[in-house]
Amino acid sequence: MNVPNPDMPTLSYHTACLLQESLKCKDLFAGKSIHGRIVKSGLHFSVFLMNNLMNFYSKTGSFSYAHSVFDEMPVKTIHSWNTLLSAYSKQGKMAEANEIFNRIPNPDSVSWSTLIVGYNQMGRFKSAIKVFSEMIKERVTPSEYTMTSVLASCAAIEALYIGRKVHSFVVKFGLSNFVSVTNSLLNMYAKSGDPMMTMVIFDRMGYRDTSSLNVMVSLHMQYGQVDLAREKFERMNERDIVTWNSMIAGYNQHGYDLDALATFGNMLRDSLLFPDKFTFINALSACANLEMLKVGKQIHACIVSMQFDINGPVGNALISMYAKSGGVHIAQKIVEHAGMSNLDVIAFTSLLDGYIKLGDIEPARQIFDSLRDRDVVAWTAMIVGYLQNGLNTDALKLFRLMVRDGPKPNSFTLAAMLSVSSSFTSLSHGKQIHAIAIRTGQASSVSVNNALITMYARTGSIKYARLVFSRIHRFRDTVSWTSMIMALAQHGFGEEALELFENLLAAGVKPDHITYVGVLSACTHVGLVEQGRRYYNMMKNVHKIEPTLSHYSLMVDLLGRAGLVQEAYDFIKKMPIEPDVITWGSLLSSCKVYKNVELGRVAAERLLHIDPENSGAYSALANLYAVCGKWEDAAKTRKLMKDGGVKKEQGISWVQIKNKVHVFGADDVLHEQKDEVYKKISKIWEDIKKMGFVPDTAAVMHDLEEEVKEQMLRHHSEKLAIAFALMNTPQNTTLRIMKNLRVCNDCHSAIKFISKLSGREIILSIVEGKMQYLFDENGKRCLDDFARNGVVWTLPSRGFECYNGTK
DNA sequence: CTAGGGTTAG
Numbered sequence: 001m002n003v004p005n006p007d008m009p010t011l012s013y014h015t016a017c018l019l020q021e022s023l024k025c026k027d028l029f030a031g032k033s034i035h036g037r038i039v040k041s042g043l044h045f046s047v048f049l050m051n052n053l054m055n056f057y058s059k060t061g062s063f064s065y066a067h068s069v070f071d072e073m074p075v076k077t078i079h080s081w082n083t084l085l086s087a088y089s090k091q092g093k094m095a096e097a098n099e100i101f102n103r104i105p106n107p108d109s110v111s112w113s114t115l116i117v118g119y120n121q122m123g124r125f126k127s128a129i130k131v132f133s134e135m136i137k138e139r140v141t142p143s144e145y146t147m148t149s150v151l152a153s154c155a156a157i158e159a160l161y162i163g164r165k166v167h168s169f170v171v172k173f174g175l176s177n178f179v180s181v182t183n184s185l186l187n188m189y190a191k192s193g194d195p196m197m198t199m200v201i202f203d204r205m206g207y208r209d210t211s212s213l214n215v216m217v218s219l220h221m222q223y224g225q226v227d228l229a230r231e232k233f234e235r236m237n238e239r240d241i242v243t244w245n246s247m248i249a250g251y252n253q254h255g256y257d258l259d260a261l262a263t264f265g266n267m268l269r270d271s272l273l274f275p276d277k278f279t280f281i282n283a284l285s286a287c288a289n290l291e292m293l294k295v296g297k298q299i300h301a302c303i304v305s306m307q308f309d310i311n312g313p314v315g316n317a318l319i320s321m322y323a324k325s326g327g328v329h330i331a332q333k334i335v336e337h338a339g340m341s342n343l344d345v346i347a348f349t350s351l352l353d354g355y356i357k358l359g360d361i362e363p364a365r366q367i368f369d370s371l372r373d374r375d376v377v378a379w380t381a382m383i384v385g386y387l388q389n390g391l392n393t394d395a396l397k398l399f400r401l402m403v404r405d406g407p408k409p410n411s412f413t414l415a416a417m418l419s420v421s422s423s424f425t426s427l428s429h430g431k432q433i434h435a436i437a438i439r440t441g442q443a444s445s446v447s448v449n450n451a452l453i454t455m456y457a458r459t460g461s462i463k464y465a466r467l468v469f470s471r472i473h474r475f476r477d478t479v480s481w482t483s484m485i486m487a488l489a490q491h492g493f494g495e496e497a498l499e500l501f502e503n504l505l506a507a508g509v510k511p512d513h514i515t516y517v518g519v520l521s522a523c524t525h526v527g528l529v530e531q532g533r534r535y536y537n538m539m540k541n542v543h544k545i546e547p548t549l550s551h552y553s554l555m556v557d558l559l560g561r562a563g564l565v566q567e568a569y570d571f572i573k574k575m576p577i578e579p580d581v582i583t584w585g586s587l588l589s590s591c592k593v594y595k596n597v598e599l600g601r602v603a604a605e606r607l608l609h610i611d612p613e614n615s616g617a618y619s620a621l622a623n624l625y626a627v628c629g630k631w632e633d634a635a636k637t638r639k640l641m642k643d644g645g646v647k648k649e650q651g652i653s654w655v656q657i658k659n660k661v662h663v664f665g666a667d668d669v670l671h672e673q674k675d676e677v678y679k680k681i682s683k684i685w686e687d688i689k690k691m692g693f694v695p696d697t698a699a700v701m702h703d704l705e706e707e708v709k710e711q712m713l714r715h716h717s718e719k720l721a722i723a724f725a726l727m728n729t730p731q732n733t734t735l736r737i738m739k740n741l742r743v744c745n746d747c748h749s750a751i752k753f754i755s756k757l758s759g760r761e762i763i764l765s766i767v768e769g770k771m772q773y774l775f776d777e778n779g780k781r782c783l784d785d786f787a788r789n790g791v792v793w794t795l796p797s798r799g800f801e802c803y804n805g806t807k
Numbered sequence: 808c809t810a811g812g813g814t815t816a817g
Contacts, residue, residue, distance in 0.1 A: 055808070082808040089809095113809040120810095145810040152811060184811050214812050245813040281815050313815045320816055346816045353817075377817050384817070412817055 012043065016052045023056050031056045035069075044072075051079045058087035082110045089118025094127075109135075109143045116149045120156070128153040129162055142169065144178040151184035160192035183211045190219040214242050221250030230259075241273050248282040252289070260286035261295060274306070277314050284317040288324040296321045311338075316346040323354025345371060349378045356385035379406050380413045392420055403436065411445035418451035427459035446472065450479045457487030478512055485518035494526030501535075513545045520554040524561060532558045553583040560590025565599055581611050588617065592624045600624045612644060 015038060022030040035053055038044050050073050057066035066087045073080055081104045088097040097118055104111055112135040119128035132150040135142060142150075147170055154163035167185060175181050182205055189198040198219055205212060213236050220229035233239070233247050244267045251260035264283040267273065275283075280303055287296035300318060303310060310318060315338065322331035331351050335343060348367055355364040368374065368382045379402045386395035399417055402409060409417075414437045421430030434452060437443045449472045456465035469476075469484045481504045488497035501519050504511060511519075516539045523532035536555060539545045547555075552575050559568035568587055572579050584607035591600030604621040607614060618641035625633035 051808075058808090079808050084808095086808060108808095110809050115809095117809060143809080148811040149809075155811095180811055187812060211812050218813070240812090242813045247813090249813060276813090278813055278815090282813085285815070317815050323816095344816095349816050379817095381817050410817090416817090 011041070012046055012049055015043065015049060019049075019052050019056050023059055026060055028060050028062060031060065032065075045074070047073065047075055047077055047080065051077070051083055054080065054083045054087070058083060058090065063087050063091060078104070078106065078108055078111070082108075082114060085111060086114050089114055089121070092118070092122050094118055094122060094124070107140070109140055109146055112140055113143065113146045113149055116146065116153065120149060120153055123156075125153040125156045125159075129159070132166070136169065142173060142175075144175050144181050147175055147178075147181045148184040151181075151188045155184075155188040155191040158192040160189075160194055163188040163192055179205075179207060179209050179212065183209070183215060186212060186215040186219075190215055190222065195219060195223065210236070210238050210240050210243060214240075214246055217243065218246045218250065221246065221253070224254055226250065226254050226256055226259075239271065241276055241279070244271065244273065245276070245278045245282065248279060248286070252282045252286045255289070257286040257289045261290070261292075264299075268302075275302070277308075277312075280308070280314050281317040284314075284321040288317075288321040291325040293322075293325040293327050296325055296327070312344075313346075316344070316350060319347050320350035320353075323350045324357065328354040328358060345373060345375050345378055349381050352378070353381050353385070356381070356388065359389055361385065361389055361391065374406065376407045376410045376413065380410065380416065383413060384416050387416060387420060395420060408440045409436065409442070410440075411442050411448045414440075414442055414445075415447045415451040418448070418455045422451075422455045422458040427456075427461060430455040430459055444475075446475050446477055446480065449475075450477075450483050453480065453483040453487055457483070457490055462487060462491045462493075476507075476509070478509055478515060481509055482512070482515040482518055485515065485522065489518055489522035489525055494522040494524075494528065497522035498526075498528070498531065511539075511543060511545075513539075513548060513551070516543075516545060517550050517554065520551060520558065524554055524558045527562055529558060529562045529564070549577060549580055549583065552577070552579065553586055556583055557586040557590070560587055561593070563590075563594050565590050565594050565596045569599055569602070579606070581607055581614065584610070585614075585616065585620070588620050588624075592620055595624070595628050597624060597628055597630070615641065618644075 015034060018034050019031060022028075022034065031053075038046075038049055038053065043049055050069055054066045054069045057063070057069065066084065070076070070080060070084045081100070085097055085100050085104070088094075088100060097115060101107060101111060101115055112131060115131045116128045119125065119131060129150060132142070132146065132153075135146070147166065150166055151163065154160075154166060166188075170176055170181055170185065182201065186198055186201055189195075189201065198215075202208070202212065202216055213232060217229045217232050220226070220232065229247065229250055233243065236243060244263065247263050248260045248267075251257065251263060261283060264275075264279065264286070267275065267279070280299065283299055284296060287293075287299065296318075299321075303314065303318070308314065315334070319331045319334055322328065322334070328351070331354055335347060335351055338347070348371055352364045352367045355361075355367070364382065364385055368378060371378055379398070383395050383398050383402070386392070386398065395417075399409070399413070402413070414433055417433045418430060421427075421433060430452075433455075434443075437445075437448050437452075442448050449468050452468045453465045456462070456468065465484065465487045469480065469487075472480060481500065485497045485500050485504075488494070488500065497518065501511070501515070501522070504515070516535065519535050520532055523529070523535065532555070536547070536551070539551070540547065552571075556568045556571055556579075559565075559571060565587070568590060572583060572587065575583075584603045588600055588603035588607060591597070591603060600621060604617050607617045611617070618637055622634045622637040622641075625637060
């Protein structure tokens with residue numbers, strides 16, 4: 001304890017008080033003049049006053065003054081050292097802080113705690129924990145401050161195991177009675193995924209303060225138990241700013257944005273608290289989600305009238321709110337007003353996003369190009385922006401640029417790119433993205449894995465979809481289950497899909513409306529009418545999900561495919577919303593199968609009423625007539641279509657077999673015995689053209705492939721391959737050619753082929769089958785070259801692996 | 808002289 005100079009007790013105390021007052025109003029000038037008076041009156045020998053002065057300088061950010069005061073002190077106490085230490089750790093200068101710490105003769109618990117806090121503030125939580133363990137090793141008794149700090153480190157990195165150890169020290173040093181420590185324990189268990197322990201501790205607490213309840217509120221919010229959080233909140237008799245903010249943030253995160261705004265209003269009305277930046281950020285985010293421009297403007301007015309600093313996060317939230325709720329021009333004005341140098345990437349990304357939402361790609365791209373330090377988010381926003389506006393090629397181009405020059409893609413980027421692969425049904429592209437996910441360490445991300453399941457299923461590799469799903473068994477969310485159910489349903493494993501759905505229910509996962517799309521389509525594929533009805537009712541009554549058009553269409557499909565065509569039609573008539581093309585199309589195709597001309601005609605008429613140029617409806621109807629032997633009606637329908645100006649006939653090949661007309665859609669070609677179908681098709685190829693129809697794309701593809709394969713076998717495959725590579729061949733074609741080269745056992749051409757490609761393709765993965773022969777000496781050299789250029793190889797036969805040149 | 812609970816953009 002520092003006792004002031006006994007000769008001048010009053011003067012010392014009064015000076016210290018003056019310093020404290022100066023500190024309160026951050027008056028550096030006043031502090032400096034007091035400093036001068038201290039020196040003049042010879043008070044600078046008082047360690048007490050000097051420590052106070054150091055504290056003043058440190059808190060006002062004048063670190064160099066603090067340091068010089070320290071240097072001039074003839075006698076230094078542990079307080080002096082700790083104040084200096086705190087000055088450095090506040091600046092984030094941890095290296096210097098450590099140096100000072102090592103020079104302290106007898107560091108006490110405050111010194112150690114200061115170091116831990118310093119690391120925490122720098123986000124270096126592991127180092128903070130390390131400091132704590134060294135402190136214990138040195139047999140220094142921790143204080144309640146030490147515990148709260150180190151528990152915060154554990155909470156931040158969700159280190160449950162370490163947190164438990166720290167808990168044991170809390171007990172050992174008898175610190176359990178501090179509410180602050182117990183609150184920190186609560187928070188640690190809540191954040192590290194041990195809700196049970198959190199509840200146990202909370203129940204056992206003899207005294208709970210507002211903070212304790214705050215932790216519980218945010219625990220409930222974390223687990224999506226919004227109603228429980230609301231209950232706790234309403235029962236609290238004292239609410240501080242954190243309480244209100246937790247509720248507003250929690251509501252906002254779970255889509256209860258109206259509640260978030262209502263809570264914000266209640267806070268302004270019922271509490272004497274002033275909103276802080278978190279309040280504003282979350283309230284603005286709620287406005288943005290609801291696209292409530294007017295409310296957003298009111299909050300903006302509130303911010304302005306409070307003279308609140310709109311630099312940093314609040315300004316970003318404002319810009320984002322305007323950009324999202326149709327006020328891009330206001331957002332633009334704020335951005336212009338603030339000036340380039342005062343804004344960060346976040347502000348510009350929000351603005352960019354606003355333009356994308358309007359479909360204005362050009363200004364968005366201009367913002368993107370003008371950004372100097374673009375981060376992953378900016379890149380992703382631009383890429384997703386292209387995707388949302390249907391500009392897949394631009395998205396792909398930008399993604400390639402990103403992989404080459406930009407920051408590492410994150411799970412958002414990869415999930416988006418995987419959905420492109422799914423919509424392109426390009427397995428090769430999808431596998432490249434998978435390879436990048438592995439290489440950038442994102443392969444464990446739930447959203448990436450969910451997108452992978454869909455991608456593999458859509459590109460036909462149900463095997464890999466299964467593999468991915470089984471690998472994430474510990475981290476499955478609703479989307480994972482849904483994706484897998486959809487995947488199985490698409491591949492005709494209806495029973496398995498339903499089994500999986502039952503597992504989902506047993507696991508206590510909540511299905512959403514898309515899950516039910518998967519479930520109902522599984523029933524459709526297997527023809528389980530009664531099961532389908534049951535699940536449909538379960539959706540409505542148990543899970544309280546209002547059916548959407550997809551669900552209605554699936555029910556129509558389910559009934560129709562089972563031959564209950566009339567019932568399907570009755571179902572449509574009872575629908576509370578307008579049926580769409582898919583609904584009628586589904587009924588129409590059922591009518592085709594069950595040869596119900598009357599209903600089929602109705603369905604086709606209604607369908608064409610919605611979409612008069614729907615060639616599919618015409619050909620389905622024509623086919624229905626043909627199947628029923630009504631050749632004249634079939635021909636009439638064709639004529640009707642041509643008269644209606646419908647020219648597109650892609651996806652349909654008319655094949656004459658045994659004087660009967662069959663329609664081969666792309667699906668049939670893919671699923672039936674390929675060779676058989678292709679043989680038939682090629683025989684009547686010319687006939688189709690003569691009849692004036694456009695041949696099916698899949699058939700064309702196959703033809704091309706066959707031709708290439710034959711020529712490769714017959715001629716010099718290498719030359720041909722390279723010629724293809726130099727042409728602007730679409731990538732899935734090039735990979736097909738690769739496959740053919742493999743069939744010809746021509747690995748050297750394959751390697752050369754790839755080497756020509758790699759100039760164009762940033763990432764190329766060669767997959768499927770056994771590629772061991774690429775691993776001879778030539779192949780290895782080749783692989784090393786590619787690895788250096790960022791080319792990744794995946795070899796699914798050995799699990800998913802990545803070749804990056806290091807191994 | 809040191810703590811702890813609420814954190815924005817995709």
